[in-house]
Amino acid sequence: MATLTHDIPKAPPSRRLSGLGLAVLSAASFALSGPLAKALIDSGWTAGSAVMARILIAAAVLIVPALIALRGRWFLLRRNAGLITAYGLIAVAGCQLAYFNAVDHMQVGVAILIEFTSPVAVIGWLWFRHGQRPSRLTVGGALLAIAGLALVLDLISGADVDPIGVLWALGAMAGAAFYWIISADEDNGLPGIVLAAGGLLLGGVALLVAGLVGIVPLATSRTDVVLAGSDLPWWVPVLALGVVTAGLAYVLGIAATRRLGSRLAAFVGLTEAVASVLFAWLLLDQAPAAVQFAGGALILLGVIAVRLGEPTTQHASEAVAP
Known part of the structure; x- marks a missing residue:
C-alpha cells in the first residue's frame, strides 16, 4: 500500500476555500442518502440492497470518467492496487x-x-504516526463539534447501549x-476519481458477495x-x-480532503449530520427540534476552532526546493 501522506499542507487561501466548498457539498451529498434510503426501506427494500445498489451504480457512473482521467497510465493501478483495495474494502x-x-443492535443515533x-481518531493517528500534536484550540474545537453532534442527533434523553453494537460502531468509526x-x-x-471508482467497484462487489x-x-x-409528499418510481x-x-459525494470528498488535509476535512464532514436533519425535514417531513439547530x-x-488551530506544517511534496 502506498505510504499515507502527512496532513494539512500549507495551501494557498484559494485552495483552502475551494476545499471547504467541496467538503460541504460532499457532506450534503452523503447526507441525502439517509432520507432516500429510508424511503426505499419503507417501500420494501432492505438496507443492504439499498447500499449495494448505491455503490455499484456509483461505480458504473464513474468508470468511464476514471478511465479518461487515467489516460492509459495503467502502471498507476498496478502501483496502487493495495491502496485501491484497502479503500474499497475498508473505507x-x-x-x-x-x-x-x-444499527441492528442499537439506536441509529448512538x-x-x-x-x-x-475526526478524533484522525487527530490521534496524525499525532501517533506523524508527530502532529493537536493544539489546545483543535482539541477544544473537537469537543465542541462532538457536543454539537450529540445535540443534532437528539441524544440528550439517553439511549440503550449494546456492547456488540458498540464494537460494530467502532468498526464503522x-x-x-x-x-x-x-x-x-x-x-x-x-x-481522485480513479481512487473513487476503483474503491466503489471493489466495495460494491464485496457487499454483493x-x-x-x-x-x-x-x-x-x-x-x-x-x-x-409525492409518489415517485422506485x-x-x-x-x-x-x-x-x-x-x-466520494469524488468531491477526495478532492476536498486533498485540499484541506484529513484532519480539517473530517471535521467539516460533521456537517453531514446537520444536512441529514435538514433533508429529513424537507423530504420526510421530520421537523428538527430547536436543540438540533443549537x-x-x-x-x-x-x-472553525479546528481550522484556526491547524498546524502550519508544510506538505513534503509542496516544499520549495532551495
Whole structure:
C-alpha cells in the first residue's frame, strides 16, 4: 500500500476555500442518502440492497470518467492496487457494513454518534504516526463539534447501549477515519476519481458477495416511494443514491480532503449530520427540534476552532526546493 501522506499542507487561501466548498457539498451529498434510503426501506427494500445498489451504480457512473482521467497510465493501478483495495474494502464496504450491523443492535443515533467520532481518531493517528500534536484550540474545537453532534442527533434523553453494537460502531468509526486519512494522499499520483471508482467497484462487489453468502440481507421492491409528499418510481431514489450520494459525494470528498488535509476535512464532514436533519425535514417531513439547530451551531463553531488551530506544517511534496 502506498505510504499515507502527512496532513494539512500549507495551501494557498484559494485552495483552502475551494476545499471547504467541496467538503460541504460532499457532506450534503452523503447526507441525502439517509432520507432516500429510508424511503426505499419503507417501500420494501432492505438496507443492504439499498447500499449495494448505491455503490455499484456509483461505480458504473464513474468508470468511464476514471478511465479518461487515467489516460492509459495503467502502471498507476498496478502501483496502487493495495491502496485501491484497502479503500474499497475498508473505507467503502467495511465502513458501511459495520454501520448497518451496529444499527441492528442499537439506536441509529448512538451508532452515528460513535461513527462520527472519526475526526478524533484522525487527530490521534496524525499525532501517533506523524508527530502532529493537536493544539489546545483543535482539541477544544473537537469537543465542541462532538457536543454539537450529540445535540443534532437528539441524544440528550439517553439511549440503550449494546456492547456488540458498540464494537460494530467502532468498526464503522475506524473505516470512516481510514477514509479521511487515505483520501488526503496526493503523493501516489492516482487521480481522485480513479481512487473513487476503483474503491466503489471493489466495495460494491464485496457487499454483493456478503449478500450472496447471507451476511447482508438483500431484498428489493418496485413499489413507489414517497418523498416530499409525492409518489415517485422506485428507480428515481435508487439512481439518486448511486449518482449523487455516492459517485458525486466520494469524488468531491477526495478532492476536498486533498485540499484541506484529513484532519480539517473530517471535521467539516460533521456537517453531514446537520444536512441529514435538514433533508429529513424537507423530504420526510421530520421537523428538527430547536436543540438540533443549537447542535448545528456548535458543530460550526467546532469546525472553525479546528481550522484556526491547524498546524502550519508544510506538505513534503509542496516544499520549495532551495
